[in-house]
Amino acid sequence: MSSLAGQPLEALDTPQLLLDLDIIDANLRRMFDAGEKRGVAVRTHFKSLKCAGLARYIHARGGRTFLCAKLNEAEVLADAGLNDILLANQVVGPIKARRLADLAKRAQVRVCVDQPENIEELSAAMQQAGVTLGVLVEVDIGMARCGVAPGEPALALAKFIAQQRGLRFDGLQGYDGHLQLLDNAEEKRAKAVHGLEQLVGTRRLIEKAGIPVRVVTGAGTGTWEYAAGYNGVTEIQPGSFVLMDCAYHAVRPEFGCALTILCSVISRRPAWYVLDAGSKAISKDFGSPLIKDHAREKVVKLSEEHAKVECDAANLKVGARREVIPAHCCATMNLHRQCLGVRNGKVETVWPIEASGRYD
Ligand SMILES: Cc1ncc(COP(=O)(O)O)c(C=O)c1O
Incomplete structure (x- = not known):
């Protein structure tokens, strides 16, 4: 787990829960x-x-x-x-x-x-x-x-x-x-x-x-x-x-969205692409997630392990990376066992999410 510390984001396997420190x-x-x-x-x-x-x-x-x-x-x-x-x-x-x-x-x-x-x-x-x-x-x-x-x-x-x-x-x-x-x-x-x-x-x-x-x-x-x-x-x-998350950011833009799910494109057609994470990694609570820095790319469906994203995908390569901003950060943290604290494009720290998936 700690071997991830120091790695650039491009070197990471996906999906990964990233926190921008x-x-x-x-x-x-x-x-x-x-x-x-x-x-x-x-x-x-x-x-x-x-x-x-x-x-x-x-x-x-x-x-x-x-x-x-x-x-x-x-x-x-x-x-x-x-x-x-x-x-x-x-x-x-x-x-x-x-x-x-x-x-x-x-x-x-x-x-x-x-x-x-x-x-x-x-x-x-x-x-x-x-x-x-x-x-x-x-x-x-x-x-x-x-x-x-x-x-x-x-x-x-x-x-x-x-x-x-x-x-x-x-x-x-x-x-x-x-x-x-x-x-x-x-x-x-x-x-x-x-x-x-x-x-x-x-x-x-x-x-x-x-x-x-x-x-x-x-x-x-x-x-x-x-x-x-x-x-x-x-x-x-x-x-x-x-x-933060995109639902809260819409009403509280003074706080930035620090939590994203780093994903890879696993399939594409001319009018959409598919990412390697769905509702088991990105909470559907409070609505659709956003694709960070790609405002024209619209998440239209989250199935369990896939996100379908509509856009002009003709030139997109399989393996391309995207960061997804969920609509509910708290419920998304609850879906993961670890998160990566990142700064300047590199992993600075790896934290377990001890209370995720617990309801007692
Ligand atoms: C009792 C209580 N206090 C405060 C909050 C505020 O949390 P947030 O800032 O995430 O909306 C919540 C949210 O569910 C809550 O249940």
Whole structure:
């Protein structure tokens, strides 16, 4: 595996998942500088990365805190020595509650909750393990997925947590996932601000009841700028901004597309060519991928191991290379076991993607 380091891209077999490190550096700088200027912490979502080497790379560039969607992702981070972790999801059932307790012994991990019986389950597991777990109430600010309604229902849950041994109420999470890919910027801003008002209003209500609220977190790559600097929000939690994809790039062109799949042309006709990677290597989530630097070449079909690309292909040679920009970077990282960090046309580093293909 490490024999790939130092190789020029032309020497690589295909398909390969490439990460352009210069583009990643620029994306990180843009987000972290903005966070610093606006006085908000940036907690990078690891579900977009799933790769400990890349998380360490981000840590070395100032991104000290991480968000996870799954317990296995949090464990991968802790194994990598990255210890400030928020699990932005419900962890349910005795097996996972024990795993979470074990994790809480070796990392500063917090978790989201939205149901009293889950809170009781976590409290019992933490007491048994002799640890205290930080807990955030997940507030539904319009996405209608997990979470409790803002206001009184969230306050009731915060009070309930405050009575449980083994748990510590730390704050609120409200994620506006329904707004991320909205392309009407004014509509997005207005809806995002409405959600933030609900979230911060809930914070005030809980504080009025005498319960401190240390953390208020939310937003993603599509809405980060509305939450960053919003009075009462302490963190933002975007993930896709690191690697990006063509769906997000259409609404957030300030972040560059760092993730591509390097492919070879394996067949051609006058009006199309076929690449050696399909939906098993390039996620179909969120639409069709793009061909980097070849705007006129249109991906019209992804089958399992083939991408069909329409264009004038009369002079294209079999074996020619193309880089494909997927429409969903997070789901694409989940399809691969390793990625190559590249710079100046050469492989600089090879990272395993430890959490890919895991759902536990
Ligand atoms: C809870 C939560 N927070 C934040 C995000 C933001 O991620 P991204 O920046 O990739 O949209 C997501 C995306 O799914 C999420 O589920």
